[in-house]
Amino acid sequence: MEREILNRIVEDRAAGRSVVLAKNLTSGSNVVLYPFEITEKSTLVEAAREAAASDESGSVTAADGTWFLQVFNPALRMILVGAVHISQPLTRMAAMAGYEVTVIDPRRAFATEARFPGLTVLTDWPDEAMEKLQPNRRTAVVALTHDPKIDDPALLVALKSDAFYIGALGSSKTHAKRKERMLAAGFSEATFNRIRGPVGLKIGARSPAEIAVSVLAEVIQALHAMEKAKEPA
Amino acid sequence: MNDVTGAAPRSFETEDVLGIAHAWKAEGRKVALATVVTTWGSNPRPAGSMLAVDSKTQFCGSVSGGCIEGAVIREAMDVIEDGKPRLLDFGVTDTQAWDVGLACGGKVQVFVERLD
Numbered sequence: 001m002e003r004e005i006l007n008r009i010v011e012d013r014a015a016g017r018s019v020v021l022a023k024n025l026t027s028g029s030n031v032v033l034y035p036f037e038i039t040e041k042s043t044l045v046e047a048a049r050e051a052a053a054s055d056e057s058g059s060v061t062a063a064d065g066t067w068f069l070q071v072f073n074p075a076l077r078m079i080l081v082g083a084v085h086i087s088q089p090l091t092r093m094a095a096m097a098g099y100e101v102t103v104i105d106p107r108r109a110f111a112t113e114a115r116f117p118g119l120t121v122l123t124d125w126p127d128e129a130m131e132k133l134q135p136n137r138r139t140a141v142v143a144l145t146h147d148p149k150i151d152d153p154a155l156l157v158a159l160k161s162d163a164f165y166i167g168a169l170g171s172s173k174t175h176a177k178r179k180e181r182m183l184a185a186g187f188s189e190a191t192f193n194r195i196r197g198p199v200g201l202k203i204g205a206r207s208p209a210e211i212a213v214s215v216l217a218e219v220i221q222a223l224h225a226m227e228k229a230k231e232p233a
Numbered sequence: 234m235n236d237v238t239g240a241a242p243r244s245f246e247t248e249d250v251l252g253i254a255h256a257w258k259a260e261g262r263k264v265a266l267a268t269v270v271t272t273w274g275s276n277p278r279p280a281g282s283m284l285a286v287d288s289k290t291q292f293c294g295s296v297s298g299g300c301i302e303g304a305v306i307r308e309a310m311d312v313i314e315d316g317k318p319r320l321l322d323f324g325v326t327d328t329q330a331w332d333v334g335l336a337c338g339g340k341v342q343v344f345v346e347r348l349d
Binding site: 001002003006007009010013023025028056057058059068070071072 | 251252254255258266268270271279280281318320344346347348349
């Protein structure tokens with residue numbers, strides 16, 4: 001593999017771009033493709049787009065031989081709104097599952113290094129923090145404060161993004177009130193329904209760690225359901 | 234803004250083999266990259282899994298559960314030497330071509346190339 005190709009992929013990944021490395025298994029030549037940035041309709045490019053959407057590397061046969069399409073998608077990210085008790089186990093579990101985790105909480109008493117060692121904790125106001133973080137199709141957003149003043153601004157930004165998972169902690173009653181506020185803010189019911197609430201899979205979770213398991217499990221389920229939906233029939 | 238430094242710990246699944254290979258290359262080491270390109274049946278590592286190895290057989294990443302790494306690394310030494318990429322087949326039916334098989338009964342194809 002040529003040095004320029006390797007350098008390019010390393011740079012693109014650092015910049016958070018989706019890249020597909022196409023390798024011709026007959027000639028050994030390599031080509032770098034940007035599946036979500038180019039609109040070309042060749043066999044190779046379309047196969048690259050499908051591979052990147054389903055996050056699965058694989059081979060495709062074109063006129064000039066068999067190509068292996070290796071997918072390099074940006075890192076999975078999880079944004080937690082609220083440096084609360086549940087966030088402590090959830091940040092660790094999500095990191096183990098391969099997510100880059102960021103916690104947002106403007107309340108400095110919660111967002112301390114001691115409570116979240118080694119983690120990025122933003123104390124900006126949630127909408128500003130979310131605008132900076134720019135959630136994308138590889139991002140999960142979970143609002144955990146129970147406080148509409150903190151959760152809502154973050155959820156409003158999340159709903160305008162391609163985040164594959166948006167969840168908000170709270171009872172069915174809390175969620176119904178949230179719905180009233182979001183519809184009043186101009187969102188359609190379909191858009192509001194992207195928010196999963198009450199958050200997490202129903203496993204009877206009680207402790208913060210158990211609730212973290214149920215939330216992470218739901219995030220994983222949503223990720224793979226989305227990938228499966230994008231696979232060719 | 235309270236920007237606590239340090240990225241989240243990463244799992245083994247997300248080990249950045251390509252980034253490590255890139256760093257090795259920058260240090261002036263001779264490096265080959267092996268990539269799983271096809272799998273059939275039961276396999277521990279999916280297509281796209283990588284292993285990087287230098288000319289002193291130091292390696293990172295994996296292309297199987299440990300069954301074929303030794304053979305891949307041996308081939309990689311030749312690839313580092315002559316620069317010719319190779320497509321290797323491993324599997325229960327290929328015992329004549331390769332003296333290594335996969336205990337799990339699957340088959341796997343690995344592409345090995347030199348980083349130039």
